[in-house]
Amino acid sequence: MSSIFKVPTPVKDLFDKFPLVEYPATQQLTSDEKDSIKSRTFNYINTPSSIKSQYSFKLGVYNTFLYDDNLVLSSDPLCLSLQISLALNNNLKLSKSSTDIIDLKKNSIYILNENATPEGILPIYIEENAKNNKTLVKNYESVNESLMLKVNSNKELILINLVDFIIYDYYIISVLFQTSKETQSLIYQFESSQQDKFLNKLHLSQSLSNLIKRNGFTIRYPNISTHFSFSSKLYISSFLQSSSQAINHEIIQAYESFKEALENLFNIYDKSGFIFFNNNEIPNLIDVKLSSYILVSGKLLKGSNFDKEFLKYPKLQKLSRDVLRNATE
C-alpha cells in the first residue's frame, strides 16, 4: 500500500537528476564596494621582463604611505620588506599612486584590516591560480621562510637575525612607547572617512595587542607584552605602568641591543664599500629588510630614538634609496 509520505517515483527520478552542475557562489559587489576595494588596491607595474604566469598574488598590508609623492609603500616594515622582495623576485616595479586604472586581477598590494586574517596579523600573501580558481594563502612566516631559502650565504642568513629580531623588537617598542596614537593609527589602520576615524580609535588597542604577537615578540619581551595584551583595559594600564621597572628594563635592553646591531651592520657596509651586501648588483634579502625599517622610520617615526639612530648612518640611508631604485626603475 502506498504511503502518503512517499514521494512519487517520477518526481523522485526528476529531482535525483538535479543539480546537474553546481556553480560556485558569485560575489555580488555594489559599485560603492567596488570603489572601496579599488581605493585600497595598488597594482605592481609589469615590465617586459616580468614573470608571466597563471598565478597572481595580493599582499595584504595594514596601510600605505607615499614616498617621493608618487610611490606607494607599506607603512609597516615587515609588510614593506615583503612588498619590495616580491617586486624584485618577480621583476615587477612598485606601485605608483598616479596609476589610474586598477586591475583587481593583477599582482597588487591590498590594504586590509588585520582581523581579516586567521591570526589577526599582517602581512598576508594571497595567491590565485587563474586556471583552476584555487587560492593559496600564506602568512608572514611562511613567505619569509620561502625568501630565506633563496639566500645562499649563511653569513647573510645569520646577520638577518639582527634585522628580524633586534631591529624589529626595538621598532615595535618605539611604536608602542614613543609614538602618538595618531602615528600608530597611521601605520596600522586605514582611514577613508570620518566614520573610520572614530572606529579606528576604538579599535587601536586591539590592533596593537595583535601586533605584539607577531614574530615572537611576546616571547622575547614578556613584560611589555603582558601590558599590551588582549584587553583595552590593560592597554590603558600599560601607560600607567610603563615606568615600572620590568618594562623599563626591557626597553633599555632592547635599545642597547638595537644600537649595537645598527653599528655592527653599518660597519659591514662601510668596510666593504659596496652598495649591497656581498658585492651583489641587485639587493639581497638583508638589504631589503634593513631598508624597509629605514624607509618607514624616516617617514613615520620621525623624532623617535629609532629614527635618530638610523640618521647617524647616512650610508644606510643611501642603501634604502638604492634598494628602492632597483624596485622602481
Added chain:
Amino acid sequence: MELHVWGNHLEFAIIDPESIATIWYLTETVPTSEFTVIPSSNNNLAKTGRLPTLVISQNQSIDGYISIVRYLSLKGYKSLDEKLNQEERAINQSLITFIKNEVSKIVDYSLYLNKKNYENYTRAIFGKYLAFPLQYNTPILFKSKAKARCELIGLTIDDNVDIESDMLNQIPTISSKIQKLKREQMIEYKLLIKNSKNNMKCLNYLQLNFIEFLNKLIRELGHKGEIYPIFNQEMTSGELLLLSYLNTLLSPQLPDQFISNYLKVSIKEENYNTIISKIEELNSNLLKVIKRQPKLWKESANIFNSF
C-alpha cells in the same frame, strides 16, 4: 658584585643555560675575588623576572647574559670579543640572537617536552632548588612556556589527557579493573610512540637549523671544524653561550640522551670531543667561584618572597 643564578649550594642548574654562561663569562673575565655567585633560583630578584641578574649595588642590577656582558665590557673588564674584527663582531651578536631564538627551543623541547627527561629529571630537579610549594607549580609554568615556544617550530606534545580522550572515543565503556589497567598501559604505550616521533622531529630540526646551518657558516668564514669553534680566535661571548646550551643538551644527567647520541654520530668524533673537553674545562672553573647561600627572607625562592 653578586650574581644570582639558578642552582643550590651543591650545583649550578643546567636547566638555565644563561645562568651557567654568565658564571663562565665572569670566571673568564673578572678576577674571582670581585664577584660572588648566589644560587638563589629566585626569578623575582631580576627586574625582568628572569635570572641571571648581576647585583652591583642596592639600586643597580643588570639582568640577562647579553646585558651583563655589555656592562662588564663598559666597566673596563676584559672582553672576550675584543679581538674580533667588525664583521665577526656582527656575526657574534647575530649568533647570540640565533642561539636565544633557535637553540633555546631545542633545549626547551629536551627539558620540558621530552617525556622521559621531564618526568624523570626536570620536574624533580625543581624540588632541589625551590621551597615548598613552589617546586610544584614552577615546572608546570615553565613547561607551558616551553610548549608555546616549541609550537612556533612545529614541535608539539600530547599529554595523557589528549591520548585518553582519543581512546575514549574508541573504547567508550570501562567495566572492570583489568580493562582500566589495560587502558592505562595503552595510554603509556601510545605516549611513548608519540614521544619517539617528536624526538625525530626535534632531531630533524637540530640537523637542519643547527648543525648544518652552523657548519656551513663556519666553512664560509674559512674555518674548519663543526658547530664549535665558529671563529678562529679565542672563545667569544657568542661561542660561550653556545657551549652553555650544548652543556645542557649533552648533559649526562638527562635520562634521555637522544641529542647526545645523535650528535656523536652526526659530527666527527674529534669535533665532538673538542666540544666536550671545552665544556669540561669551563665547568672546572666553576669550582673556583666564591659561592654564598641566599638570605632566607630576602633572596631565597620561597612562597613569601614570590609575593
